[in-house]
Amino acid sequence: MSKILPAPWLSLFLLVFWLLLQNSVSFGLIILGAVFAVLIPLYTHRARDFSIRVRKPLILVQYAVLLLIDIIISNFNIAAVILTPRRKIKPALFEYPLDITGEVPITMLASTISLTPGTISAELGRDGRSLLIHALNVHDVEAVKRQIKERYERRLQEIFQC
Amino acid sequence: MLEFAVQFAFGAFGLALLFNVWRLIIGPETADRILALDTIYINSLALLLLLGLWHDTTSYFEAALLIAMLGFIGTVAAAKFLLRGDIIE
Amino acid sequence: MLQSLPTWADYLASALVIMGALFALIGSFGLLRLPDFMTRLHAPTKNTTLGVGGIILGSTLYFSVSSGLSLHELLIAIFLFLTAPISAHLLAKAGLHLEYKMIKETQDLRKKPEQYSDKDD
Structure with missing residues (x-):
């Protein structure tokens, strides 16, 4: 497992990125994307000098939603600051x-x-x-x-x- | 309705680009100019996307993605130069 | 030319596009009128990014409703949200190290300001 897929999250990300870039989903595209998603981490994982281990993915999702809401609120705050004297x-x-x-x-x-x-x-x-x-x-x-x-x-x- | 919205957005982004160019001209610091350039590329990227929306085509997408990437690299390179180039040497 | 959409999509996309445009305009306006470099840094990094995000969401909605699901513009939004903090960080670092003047209302609470400066070496 770890020999073929040294970074499973990176592979998944690459596959999704590839499909978004192509803007369509077909069997051939998924196969080609999967090949890339396996080969690129194999080639590049020697260059990763940090290890990242997400222990609680659910909280990560919650964090992303919270962040999105906060970004929108912060934009209103900044807009208010810019428009006041x-x-x-x-x-x-x-x-x-x-x-x-x-x-x-x-x-x-x-x-x-x-x-x-x-x-x-x-x-x-x-x-x-x-x-x-x-x-x-x-x-x-x-x-x-x-x-x-x-x-x-x-x-x-x-x-x-x- | 969308037609009006897109026209309005064209106007808004044009005005925003004018503001940015004004900041690019008056400076006063180098970093201000880099920041203005950074904002200019983000705004022009949005204009390109709006143009794609207006003409009902997705072929501007690749150009916008390329502007986003090259603009980011340009900003980082300029900031790095400002940090390292004329301080440590 | 623009195709006509169902009413809800029309209004939603218009709202997103207008809001994005307003945010980007306010961000650029802030870049022009805030008083010193460090405060100017706040306006474009946040507002312009969200402004472009609004445009991208509107455009995604338009293309998805008018001609099949089309999400690839979200890539630009993701990319911008990943890179905006990095360029802001680098510019802030440059501003600190070059000791650009800050307005006198700034509360400087650094314990050792000289460790952030490269001015004299």
């Missing part, structure tokens, strides 16, 4: 202590932060234990930190068990 805004630049470890979870958390309400992750600290975050309009930095911790980081911790 500029005197009102109060940006902040703060460090966020990380609880999770591992490259993939931290990358996912940083991307999540960049996509959600008024925050952008700007830099990983030198020691790899904190993220520098720029927020567009906050009055209470601690509340933002708490929100990130409770809403996203805890779920990621559960998904990847790290």
